[in-house]
Amino acid sequence: MTRSSTSGQRQLEMLQWPQLQRAAAQPGSTVVWPFGAFEQHGPQLPLGTDALFADRLLDQVLAALPTALPIWRLPVQSLGFSPEHQSFPGTLSLPAELLIAQITCIGAQLADAGFQRLVLFNAHGGQIALLQVAARQLRASRPELAVLPCFLWSGPKGIGELLPEPERSQGLHAGLAETSLMLQLVPELVGPERPIDGVLPEPPPAGWSLEGSVPEAWLTADLSSSGVVGDSRGANQGLGAALEQRLVEGWCGLFTALLGSSWPPGPANRP
Template identity: 60%
Template sequence: MTAQAHLGVSTTRRLDRLSWPEAEKALQQSRSTVVWPMGAFEQHGPHLPLATDALFSERILASVLSELAPNAPIWSLPSQSIGFSPEHSGFPGTLSLSSGLLTQLIIEVGTQLCTQGAKRLVLFNAHGGQIGLLQSAARELRVQSPSMAILPCFLWSGVPGLDALIPEDELRGGLHAAQAETSLMLALEPELVGEARPVD
């Protein structure tokens, strides 16, 4: 196994694994794009880990980036694994940032990336509870950094054929810790799925 294969896609596409001259060159490219995987640190029923959303955003992003041409000017930031989860604060283990703090974090990081030359920032979010907040933060960042496109996107939106695979009541009531998330975790990290799950 080569060092590259052992280290995996995270080292070839992670902005934080570059030296500063490499990062400068990367961000100055004409189509430079930075993707920020975003999750949450919250309860996901008695059977899924607190890091479910963060794990999903990291792993799906790594899979997508591994399929890109080697010269594609796209890099990933480290995952933002604590998000906006006040609705789950009654469950032990849940950690949540305030809406203002998460918005300010996105604005500050995004502004710095823009100053350094990034042309696009993708907020790759896997936590349904912060979709609106990230859309709002993206609009605020765009005002301060008009030369950079800010693109909030949600992991479960726009996947062809997905609706046909999910029960109607889950589509109406939300995906949180239900069949879709449980199935994805079983595919990615089956050892993290507990037995006390509401559906098999």
């Protein structure tokens, strides 16, 4: 899948510096930085699954937005924070401190250029909290720059209703959703295996869970021998197409609303 001419115009690296300067000076100027990871995704999905999702879906979203909206993107950050998967070959994980320093450094330079918002568009669930920490640290050092750490799968509405239980709540990695979406986006990268793995032998104590309001810092090897945490057996391109549509439409709506507002509140908006 190649980038459309419209989405290509949104890429900061394709601008000359005077163009970038004019872009940053527009009211509400926003940069989106897609984040993925380089980690095992079971025997059927590529190591760059999360990065590919963030990159491809963001391009679709930006191509669908009105060209007048002041929003641009950075190249995808394909190496992330993945210590939970390091017992599997192929996983490459950055130290938390390095990723935080990178975000703080690049964010400060974007603020210096005059951009007003930075959206961290993340597709790897294992670094949600880390990007939230990095965003808060960046904001504290550069209060003029709004920083919004987002997760690809939790922004748009209606994603969960496409997935049956227990996969909706327990399919944490390389299961039904991710395998189906990859079958839709790049089917030639999907291998023939369809594992079901990582199923808990017994439920956690009442109120506790692997992820949720009272989570546990699980490692993939605790749960799975294949790297899959979930059930990929029913994965299909039709489900992938439905997931793609809701993700793209959902993020189009979210970015349109953001760019039509003065959100989030900053020093200039305080009474």
